[in-house]
Amino acid sequence: MKEIVVSMQHISKDFSGVKVLKDLSFNIYKGRVMALVGENGAGKSTLMKILTGVYLKTQGEIFLDNESVNFSDTSASQSKGIAIIHQELNLVKDLSIGENIFLGREPVSKGKRIMWNKLHKDAGYWLDKLGLKENPRELVKNISVGKQQLVEIAKALSIDAKVIIMDEPTGALTPAETDKLFDVISDLKKSGKSIVYISHRLHEIFEICDDVTVLRDGELIGEESIENLDEDKIIEMMVGRKLSEQYPRIETEQGEEILKVDNLSNEFVKDVSFSLKKGETLGVAGLMGSERTELMRSIYGIYPAKGSVYLNGEKIKINSPQDSLRHGIAYVTEDRKANGIITEMNVRENITLSSLELFKGTLGFMNKGKEEISSNEYIEKMSIKTSGTKQMLRFLSGGNQQKVSIAKSLMTNPKILILDEPTRGVDVGAKKEIYDLINKFKSEGMSIIMVSSDIPEVLGISDRIMVMHEGRVSGFLNSEEATQEIIMTLAVGKDVI
Amino acid sequence: MNYLKRILKNKPLIVLIVASVVIALLNPRFLTWSNIVTVLRQTSINAVIATGMTFAILIGGIDLSVGSVLGLCGAVAATMVSSGMNVVLAVLIALLLGTFIGYLNGSLITTGGLQPFIATLGTVTLLRGAILVFTQGRPISTGKTPASEYFSEIGTGFIGPIPIPVYIMVLVFIVAYYILNHTRIGRYIYATGSNEEATMYSGIKTARVKRFVYAVSGMMAALAGILLTARLGSAQPTSGAGYELDAIAAVVLGGTSMVGGIGTIGGTAIGALIIGVLNNALNLMKVSSYYQDVAKGIVILIAVLLDRKQKSSR
Amino acid sequence: MNYLKRILKNKPLIVLIVASVVIALLNPRFLTWSNIVTVLRQTSINAVIATGMTFAILIGGIDLSVGSVLGLCGAVAATMVSSGMNVVLAVLIALLLGTFIGYLNGSLITTGGLQPFIATLGTVTLLRGAILVFTQGRPISTGKTPASEYFSEIGTGFIGPIPIPVYIMVLVFIVAYYILNHTRIGRYIYATGSNEEATMYSGIKTARVKRFVYAVSGMMAALAGILLTARLGSAQPTSGAGYELDAIAAVVLGGTSMVGGIGTIGGTAIGALIIGVLNNALNLMKVSSYYQDVAKGIVILIAVLLDRKQKSSR
Amino acid sequence: ANTQDQPETEKPAENQEPAEEAKTIGLAISTLNNPFFVDLEAGAKAKAEELGATLVTLDSQDDSATEISNVEDLINQGVDLILINPTDSDAVKSSVEAANKAGIPVITLDRSANGGEVVSHIASDNVAGGKLAGEYIVELLGGKGNVVELEGVPGASAARERGEGFNAAIAESDIVVVAKQTANFDRAEGLTVMENILQAQPEIDAIFAHNDEMALGALEAIKASGREIIVVGFDATDDAKAAVESGEMAATVEQLPKEIGSLGVDTAIKLLNGESVEKSIPVALQLVKK
Numbered sequence A: 001m002k003e004i005v006v007s008m009q010h011i012s013k014d015f016s017g018v019k020v021l022k023d024l025s026f027n028i029y030k031g032r033v034m035a036l037v038g039e040n041g042a043g044k045s046t047l048m049k050i051l052t053g054v055y056l057k058t059q060g061e062i063f064l065d066n067e068s069v070n071f072s073d074t075s076a077s078q079s080k081g082i083a084i085i086h087q088e089l090n091l092v093k094d095l096s097i098g099e100n101i102f103l104g105r106e107p108v109s110k111g112k113r114i115m116w117n118k119l120h121k122d123a124g125y126w127l128d129k130l131g132l133k134e135n136p137r138e139l140v141k142n143i144s145v146g147k148q149q150l151v152e153i154a155k156a157l158s159i160d161a162k163v164i165i166m167d168e169p170t171g172a173l174t175p176a177e178t179d180k181l182f183d184v185i186s187d188l189k190k191s192g193k194s195i196v197y198i199s200h201r202l203h204e205i206f207e208i209c210d211d212v213t214v215l216r217d218g219e220l221i222g223e224e225s226i227e228n229l230d231e232d233k234i235i236e237m238m239v240g241r242k243l244s245e246q247y248p249r250i251e252t253e254q255g256e257e258i259l260k261v262d263n264l265s266n267e268f269v270k271d272v273s274f275s276l277k278k279g280e281t282l283g284v285a286g287l288m289g290s291e292r293t294e295l296m297r298s299i300y301g302i303y304p305a306k307g308s309v310y311l312n313g314e315k316i317k318i319n320s321p322q323d324s325l326r327h328g329i330a331y332v333t334e335d336r337k338a339n340g341i342i343t344e345m346n347v348r349e350n351i352t353l354s355s356l357e358l359f360k361g362t363l364g365f366m367n368k369g370k371e372e373i374s375s376n377e378y379i380e381k382m383s384i385k386t387s388g389t390k391q392m393l394r395f396l397s398g399g400n401q402q403k404v405s406i407a408k409s410l411m412t413n414p415k416i417l418i419l420d421e422p423t424r425g426v427d428v429g430a431k432k433e434i435y436d437l438i439n440k441f442k443s444e445g446m447s448i449i450m451v452s453s454d455i456p457e458v459l460g461i462s463d464r465i466m467v468m469h470e471g472r473v474s475g476f477l478n479s480e481e482a483t484q485e486i487i488m489t490l491a492v493g494k495d496v497i
Numbered sequence B, C: 001m002n003y004l005k006r007i008l009k010n011k012p013l014i015v016l017i018v019a020s021v022v023i024a025l026l027n028p029r030f031l032t033w034s035n036i037v038t039v040l041r042q043t044s045i046n047a048v049i050a051t052g053m054t055f056a057i058l059i060g061g062i063d064l065s066v067g068s069v070l071g072l073c074g075a076v077a078a079t080m081v082s083s084g085m086n087v088v089l090a091v092l093i094a095l096l097l098g099t100f101i102g103y104l105n106g107s108l109i110t111t112g113g114l115q116p117f118i119a120t121l122g123t124v125t126l127l128r129g130a131i132l133v134f135t136q137g138r139p140i141s142t143g144k145t146p147a148s149e150y151f152s153e154i155g156t157g158f159i160g161p162i163p164i165p166v167y168i169m170v171l172v173f174i175v176a177y178y179i180l181n182h183t184r185i186g187r188y189i190y191a192t193g194s195n196e197e198a199t200m201y202s203g204i205k206t207a208r209v210k211r212f213v214y215a216v217s218g219m220m221a222a223l224a225g226i227l228l229t230a231r232l233g234s235a236q237p238t239s240g241a242g243y244e245l246d247a248i249a250a251v252v253l254g255g256t257s258m259v260g261g262i263g264t265i266g267g268t269a270i271g272a273l274i275i276g277v278l279n280n281a282l283n284l285m286k287v288s289s290y291y292q293d294v295a296k297g298i299v300i301l302i303a304v305l306l307d308r309k310q311k312s313s314r
Numbered sequence D: 001a002n003t004q005d006q007p008e009t010e011k012p013a014e015n016q017e018p019a020e021e022a023k024t025i026g027l028a029i030s031t032l033n034n035p036f037f038v039d040l041e042a043g044a045k046a047k048a049e050e051l052g053a054t055l056v057t058l059d060s061q062d063d064s065a066t067e068i069s070n071v072e073d074l075i076n077q078g079v080d081l082i083l084i085n086p087t088d089s090d091a092v093k094s095s096v097e098a099a100n101k102a103g104i105p106v107i108t109l110d111r112s113a114n115g116g117e118v119v120s121h122i123a124s125d126n127v128a129g130g131k132l133a134g135e136y137i138v139e140l141l142g143g144k145g146n147v148v149e150l151e152g153v154p155g156a157s158a159a160r161e162r163g164e165g166f167n168a169a170i171a172e173s174d175i176v177v178v179a180k181q182t183a184n185f186d187r188a189e190g191l192t193v194m195e196n197i198l199q200a201q202p203e204i205d206a207i208f209a210h211n212d213e214m215a216l217g218a219l220e221a222i223k224a225s226g227r228e229i230i231v232v233g234f235d236a237t238d239d240a241k242a243a244v245e246s247g248e249m250a251a252t253v254e255q256l257p258k259e260i261g262s263l264g265v266d267t268a269i270k271l272l273n274g275e276s277v278e279k280s281i282p283v284a285l286q287l288v289k290k
């Protein structure tokens, strides 16, 4: 018999008049892992934020151990034993790992003095448990995003809550770390804790979850035990229709070599050389911290680097993103919020930001009519879900923000498109749409570099795969010969052949 | 109907209208044509500075040096005019000087990597010293030459029933509105203020955008200095001291966010008018000097409280 | 060896040391005991204000009202002392008043949702008016009562060879250091300044942290007002005008980032000393008054340029 | 209660610089942003050059705390005598006492000190000046009419004293002060405030401004309004004297700042040469009119 710990009843939520959650109910059971799935913008994070007191619900009731509760802020939910790992990293970068883990719960002596040694020792315990080898006194800003994610998890675990909510905890984790996390989750389950697990990676759901709740457009579609479900079934519930094959890689005629990177070196990467053909999709795999992002940013002109870059056989010099775009190399960043989109600007302004010279009008005026038409074209072409060109980006769901970010790069009409983690945090439906887009660009003769931590995705989409390890290229693989195992071997720095 | 709604949502405008109605009821002279003209003319200097300040605040910066730029450029203009130099040339040189100082501010911030507050604070100290050295602590009269007569028209003249500084103010507003809303650089200013990194990743040289913005701010301060000097017929060594605060107040009263990325020139115009009306009314109603600051502080706080951004709804 | 390295990395300290050595070489009087004592005593008032300002800047805010809080609390203290009130009580009341005003600032910012710059700017105007109303525009002498003699010790007295204000300054530094580094609220101040949202998600009431910080800033301003009034034997209605800028300069010279989250009290101490030494040295070396501001502006800009945060390497 | 036992330090100057050598005189001046004080300093400087003395001027920037810092620095510099032009009579007390403690004689200029030992005070009286201006306005208006008073920085001593003298002078007459507003000693503010007052007051016969800067600003406003109003200022700056000369301003009170500065240095040298000096040296006030 399942024992209900948390029951959310008839929850509704408006954001300035827009209904985001519509009279939905949600249960969390003792000692079980509840998966919460749904497309981008379905309302998963919002629902959990209501449970933890970040947002105030518009309607409905929440019961914790059959008692009606109403949390006005995070400290209230925390004190009742509910912890949450937010989807977006929420760490204080200028503080140490240990300070972050115990922020708000620092151990103090009788004299109200913080006991630093105890704090860091306790922090070390949780880091060990998650297999994170970092000094708890290290500042968070000095560790990689993946490690930061683990710190975030350690923080939630250390609260010793009875309900732990994990909103896409594995987005930045390697398979090994993910496995470690799953071990921890099993332990938690055994000790009677309850977990809500939100993820767009459905295989994970089948690995660790006991029950599944599916949301669509803020409505409850259903709650089922995992035994009664399979992947296709879940997808169907999520998107309301069947999806065809997930990785629809297409073969295209590959042309001449268009890009050649020769011995690129800087503080991040060492002697990186590779080439790219017209119409080719190059997948870039590697563990976190393998400096794939840094490599792409170095090519894009964010970081200075030694070495040469050839475009169509001609040596080019790229000192800034501006140079790069002028040469037809566009980059879609991995960190949308930080440097991909401008949340306070609308869809149109975001899409055209890199290509405003296309809309020169008379007398130095911008031709806003033309701008409007063009952005609408892209909204349609990429099926961006928005109420219009004037919608502020912060009101778009993650997947749609991602599409806007890609649209912005596309509008510059690039010959080479670099996509860094293009599907991170994007739902299955939108993922598929992005893959379709990649294929479409490819068939139009564009060359694509796709950095991704999702190995099945790399395998599914790429024509060729480059694997990186600690700033160096550790090998190239053809799509035929590549397997998950070979990629992992190269990624940890071992030679395959 | 729709217009009415938009007006009702525009809190600064409502503050201005309500304040004006109340003042007019208390003192009928407030709404006489000559007083309206007076208020507009008095507002013009702060409005011009505030326009430049709007640019600076929109990119998430601030320009504390405007008062001292005003002082220096005013003094330089006065010196040139009194020496009989061609007025147009003198004005251009003064504007260029202001633009140049603004550009240097921008370079301190971009190339130098300084935070705008501290960079322009340093400039203030330096320029105030420079003004003292330049003026030797004395006012500089524009003199009584034909050139100076011509120059003084800029500050005191009328075209029809409206003073020239008012035309200049309106022109400045229009050009600024045009730049911010209908040109690329305007878009880049908003983008830089909202998310500098994303703007940079989009292939825009944000450093260049910033230098442009501070140059504009410097130029506007210089223009205000010219207006003030022309109006007074002389430049004081202390001219412009504290003007940055009035300008910032106008910008913020107009609804521009000090975090950057959000704000309009129309708002700034209203903000400057609120301050102008307030100063005028306090004098008209003979509020004792001791109480003027109290009244001003309260009005400013109430106005910004009314217009505060709704805390992101939770 | 290790210590040397740490010192070499501490740019503000190096600026202070190099400047002191150069000045000492140019003018041997600089390093006399009596001059050192003078510099320290002169620094104490700015240092105390700057300590409170450090708190405000660490949370990513700013407190422009410190100068006017200083003025008001000084005037209130003077009035109480001259009326023969118990000095300890008078000091406590003045401190409490400053703390309360600071708390109100904090509430304007948190509950009122105003940006710190504009909230405290409003307070400045309001308080300057309040001071005028309170003092009726006249200086308030602490009088010639036994209470006032006792009171004036706070500003003019010595314990051993060292002036009392210097002890107070050092005590303030120590307490502030302890709070920032060894108590929870100290951590929350850094956390709030570095990432307010994450801090809030960690279950910390950041609004409360902010109110605490502005209350501290107000209290420090009041303490500075007491020191100044005790030193001068009277409170001027214009006391403290512009002091916020010196305090901010000290904080920034000390390496604290105006964005929040990064900075130390030790840095602020050094920053305040740099300003104190600079003022003293310009006087000792008989730099013309007209050129002093120029020199000061240049030194401040150079110092912050040296210390500017390396543009984040990523 | 003398706990202020400054530690034993070098007694300033005397041993290092024999009496025959050039004397160093410190001048702590309240501000150098204002032509009046600039003139005062210029007078002092000229006299010092003439007498072969060195003058070190420090600007207190109208702030009492800066003033005491400057005086302390002058003491540490080892000047022979300090001329203080106080920012405020009360607040300067501790500065004077500090100099007394160091054995350095003090002469006050323009404003007096309400404490400490001052060898000599050289000034023309602000209250008397205000009175002079008031009496002249009474005379011009024949004892009745509407006047406007433009006040200086609220709380500044010059504003207080000049206002006091002026109001005392008109108290007996039928003159009414119809508006009394601050323009902070600033010309631009003098202009705007006067513009506003002109809007509010249909009848104004005369205006008294606490300094010439405001008077000149007000004058611009009056000129633009086309009205006829008597303007009386204070300080007799060059600009104001020119305006009086041309008939635009009725009068300005001259305090002879150069004379004050010059007399200050003169008295200082006399004192240092062992001559005796007067405790109080008045400098004539005069009304500059056409």
Ligand SMILES: Nc1ncnc2c1ncn2[C@@H]1O[C@H](COP(=O)(O)OP(=O)(O)OP(=O)(O)O)[C@@H](O)[C@H]1O
Binding pocket: A015, A020, A038, A039, A040, A041, A042, A043, A044, A045, A046, A047, A087, A394, A395, A396, A397, A398, A399, A425, A427, B313
């Ligand atoms: N603060 C807010 N203001 C306005 N709208 C919001 C806010 N937060 C979320 N929304 C909207 O609410 C809807 C649900 O968002 P939510 O973040 O809960 O989706 P999600 O299911 O977590 O999606 P994802 O899988 O992309 O994380 C979206 O349409 C989003 O744009």
Ligand SMILES: Nc1ncnc2c1ncn2[C@@H]1O[C@H](COP(=O)(O)OP(=O)(O)OP(=O)(O)O)[C@@H](O)[C@H]1O
Binding pocket: A141, A142, A143, A144, A145, A146, A172, A286, A287, A288, A289, A290, A291, A292, A293, A294, A334, A453, C314
């Ligand atoms: N803010 C930072 N400052 C300095 N170094 C950093 C910072 N963030 C990350 N690093 C370092 O940069 C390296 C690369 O980090 P990152 O995890 O982004 O690499 P990656 O190969 O792009 O992996 P992924 O894309 O999966 O995140 C790591 O060694 C990390 O320690």
Ligand SMILES: [Mg+2]
Binding pocket: A044, A045, A046, A087, A167
């Ligand atoms: Mg989500």
Ligand SMILES: [Mg+2]
Binding pocket: A292, A293, A294, A334, A420
């Ligand atoms: Mg990466």
